[in-house]
Amino acid sequence: MAPDRAVAAQARPEQEFFCFRVGELRFGVPSENVLEVFRAGLLTPLPRTPSFIMGVTGHRGEVLPVVDLLRFLSKGEARIGPRTRLFIGVTGSIVAGVVADTVLGLRRIPVSEILPPPLGGDAAAEHLLGVVHGTSTQDGINLLNFHKLLQTARQRAVAR
Secondary structure, three states, X not given: OOOOHHHHHHHOOEEEEEEEEEOOEEEEEEHHHEEXXXXXXXXXXXXXXXXXXXXXXXXXXXXXXXXXXXXXXXXXXXXXXXXXXXXXEEEOOEEEEEEEXXXXXXXXXXXXXXXXXXXXXXXXXXXXXEEEOOEOXXXXXXXXXXXXXXXXXXXXXXXX
């Protein structure tokens, strides 16, 4: 008989994150907030939208706004190229495509390795759940509070 998921989680407290890279930054989003990953196609720009909304794209009969995390977090600007991927992020009723230069995959991260976001940091720190420092073989990962990020993005887009 398999152990109950809650019991297993308490025995080895880990969280699963969808990890990806945009520009030089590595991010992780709780895996329950990611529905699908697909190749970036044509984007249709929208007038009078915040700069972090790159436009909209069609996917499986849905029209999705596409978010540039680098612009949203004031860390630069993402570029759409032939290898660029979008992932469909969801929280509550909010659904959006998010730009990813490279998909790093799903990672199970022990809760004990997640450090709190830096204090007194820039505005990006308010959208972090925490950070995981890298090892000698990989860089650290910024773990996003995706629910708060998408809610804030929606509020900024609607306020215009």
